Amino acid sequence: MIHFQGITKRYVTHDAAEASAPALNGVSLLVPRGQFCVVLGPSGSGKSTLLRTVNGLVIPDQGNTTLNDTRVDRTTIAAIRRRVGMIHQSFNLVPRLSVLDNVVSGALPDLPAWRVMLRWWPGELNRTACEWLARVDLKPNYLARRVSQLSGGEQQRVAIARAFVNAPTVVLADEPVASLDPQTSRIVLRILRNAARQTGVTVLCSLHQVDLAVEFADRIVALRNGHVVFDDTPEKLDSEAIRSIYEGRP
Amino acid sequence: MNNKPARGQSETPVDPSDPWSPKRPFGPGSVSIAIALLLLLGISFHRQGLDQSLVRTPEAADQAWTFIDRALPPRIEEAQRVERLKQLGEMPDADSLPMLARIERRPLNPIQPHAGTADFLVEPLGYLRRCVILMLGTIEMAFWGTLVAMTLSLPLGIIGARTMAYGKIPYSIGRGLSSLSRATPELILALILALMYGFGPTAGILALGLHSAGFLGKFLADDIENTDRGPRDALASTGASKLKVLRIAIVPQVLPQYVAYLQYILERNVRTASVLGIVGVGGIGLELKFAYDNGEFDKVSTVLIVIFATVLTLELISQRIRQRIIR
Numbered sequence: 001m002i003h004f005q006g007i008t009k010r011y012v013t014h015d016a017a018e019a020s021a022p023a024l025n026g027v028s029l030l031v032p033r034g035q036f037c038v039v040l041g042p043s044g045s046g047k048s049t050l051l052r053t054v055n056g057l058v059i060p061d062q063g064n065t066t067l068n069d070t071r072v073d074r075t076t077i078a079a080i081r082r083r084v085g086m087i088h089q090s091f092n093l094v095p096r097l098s099v100l101d102n103v104v105s106g107a108l109p110d111l112p113a114w115r116v117m118l119r120w121w122p123g124e125l126n127r128t129a130c131e132w133l134a135r136v137d138l139k140p141n142y143l144a145r146r147v148s149q150l151s152g153g154e155q156q157r158v159a160i161a162r163a164f165v166n167a168p169t170v171v172l173a174d175e176p177v178a179s180l181d182p183q184t185s186r187i188v189l190r191i192l193r194n195a196a197r198q199t200g201v202t203v204l205c206s207l208h209q210v211d212l213a214v215e216f217a218d219r220i221v222a223l224r225n226g227h228v229v230f231d232d233t234p235e236k237l238d239s240e241a242i243r244s245i246y247e248g249r250p
Numbered sequence: 251m252n253n254k255p256a257r258g259q260s261e262t263p264v265d266p267s268d269p270w271s272p273k274r275p276f277g278p279g280s281v282s283i284a285i286a287l288l289l290l291l292g293i294s295f296h297r298q299g300l301d302q303s304l305v306r307t308p309e310a311a312d313q314a315w316t317f318i319d320r321a322l323p324p325r326i327e328e329a330q331r332v333e334r335l336k337q338l339g340e341m342p343d344a345d346s347l348p349m350l351a352r353i354e355r356r357p358l359n360p361i362q363p364h365a366g367t368a369d370f371l372v373e374p375l376g377y378l379r380r381c382v383i384l385m386l387g388t389i390e391m392a393f394w395g396t397l398v399a400m401t402l403s404l405p406l407g408i409i410g411a412r413t414m415a416y417g418k419i420p421y422s423i424g425r426g427l428s429s430l431s432r433a434t435p436e437l438i439l440a441l442i443l444a445l446m447y448g449f450g451p452t453a454g455i456l457a458l459g460l461h462s463a464g465f466l467g468k469f470l471a472d473d474i475e476n477t478d479r480g481p482r483d484a485l486a487s488t489g490a491s492k493l494k495v496l497r498i499a500i501v502p503q504v505l506p507q508y509v510a511y512l513q514y515i516l517e518r519n520v521r522t523a524s525v526l527g528i529v530g531v532g533g534i535g536l537e538l539k540f541a542y543d544n545g546e547f548d549k550v551s552t553v554l555i556v557i558f559a560t561v562l563t564l565e566l567i568s569q570r571i572r573q574r575i576i577r
Contacts, residue, residue, distance in 0.1 A: 057487055077489070080489075081487060082489045086488070088480065088484055092481050094503070095481075095502075096502040096503060097498070105498050106488055107488075108485060108491075108498060109489040109490045116493075116498065
């Protein structure tokens, strides 16, 4: 369960004229456990900022985010990050490492330092990583390949496995398919949603594609200029609602 | 909006009234800077006496011929007077001479054949062998120097990388020490260290290590700063410690380049170690200096050939290694 309570965040910029508009302006939301919640909104509407308050990459100026009744602040960040997986638009895998090493790297905080230094992973973690690679539909012959040799869709599937390998309660997906073609996007989102359903993980996923949001989301939240302008099931997202999200009130 | 023109471009558009007109690649400002630089270059040319040297070049070429004439062919054999060896107590018994060695009667001075003759112990490959053995010592010195440099450069590079965010003071220490060690020439370092450790390989090794640690540290810090942010941030967002992020996200990205630098530093240290001998830390440099001071230019050319062959061999080997590591 993620609870956003009156989140306001204003980025400090060097340009005085830009400083006036906050990225988030009093956003309150309750995302129940196991929900696949998609965040829509035009560029700069605050989607990424909202996601990043969950694992403390962004600390709000006002309001707070709680994760399963633990408030996200500087003292709890370390513990919370272990329970939150994250998927990024540009995959952010380590290019020169193998697929297996990249998946395992999602569990770094819980590993002893000497194992990390030697890159000598416990057998159980290796097995978990392999299970996840199978779940994201990658073949065993991919294990030792370098991720730089993989296609974009394959890399994002590795990144999904990395986000889930440490048994998170929440996975944040920050525009996970923005750099993929429509067909691959659908495959990647289906894998992500199925993984979340099977494990009961809450997913907060920002997207640019309305059709994909309608197809995969349990719930759609739309942001515009830092305000929530739509919050309902995908069926309620009609063309008028879409217009109001992307063009403002008609 | 940032309306400043790109660096190196003049601000004056070709047609100021047309907002689409492209900017001139250079204007009166850059032309006058170029002229001023040329003028400075001309003044400096005179101050350094380069104009006079240019006139003297034919004369200098003659001197070069004299050197080449005396340096060729390179000295391969070693001939020592038997009488002198006996005085030093280093003359081997007739039945236990070194390999290929023989005793031969030769004129005392090859330029004046009438000055008399004496017995010489002649080793046909003796001088070459001596140079190779000295070179081996020099390579060992360079190798240890590189090892010292590597050990010192790791902490310097890591704390000196802005993106590692260890704070301003460690950053300044890392960058400052790197600059300081780069700015101190090895010859000076070796002289100071020789006061501490005496004239010997230790002073040479530490001089090489301290000096090249600055290069390696700077290169490593720059490379860490230039690594892709994405993987670093992704692993940091899982809550992994800085050390673990360094090991998993940064080391794989900087390792190939670091190995390449390491090989270059080793090669460079071999060359420098050859010269360091001149200040008395041993190795082939001392032999080079003796030969030069005695005017035995054929020995000088042997030493130079051995150094050249070593650097070339090292380059060939390191290319092979690089191809294996950097894939």
